[in-house]
Amino acid sequence: MKTQIDNNLRVYQVVTSLGQQVFCNITELNQVIKELGCREGYFKIYHFWNNKAQKVSKKDLLAFFEGSGLKQEFFY
Numbered sequence: 001m002k003t004q005i006d007n008n009l010r011v012y013q014v015v016t017s018l019g020q021q022v023f024c025n026i027t028e029l030n031q032v033i034k035e036l037g038c039r040e041g042y043f044k045i046y047h048f049w050n051n052k053a054q055k056v057s058k059k060d061l062l063a064f065f066e067g068s069g070l071k072q073e074f075f076y
Helices: 026-036 058-068
Strands: 011-016 021-025 043-049 052-055
Touching (some): 043 058
Antiparallel strands (some): 043 052
16 A cells, blocks of 8 residues: 655554555545555554654544544544
8 A cells, every 4th residue: 555645634553453555644534544455443543743753542532533524434
C-alpha cells in the first residue's frame, strides 16, 4: 500500500499485532485499517506530537476524526 503524506497534517502510525506498520494522515486512516485487515484490539495507532510518538486513545481518535470532518469507519 502506498500513502501520500501531507506534512501540513498530523501523521499517524498504525502498528498491527503482526508487526506491520503504515504511516498516513487522517484522511487515509480508514483505508489503511481496512487494507491491513485490522481487528479491534489487535492494532495500535500512534500520532506524532513534538517529534515524539504518542499512543492514541479512543477518545482522542474520535476527536481527531470530528475535527477533520470525517467519519471513523472502524472500531479501535
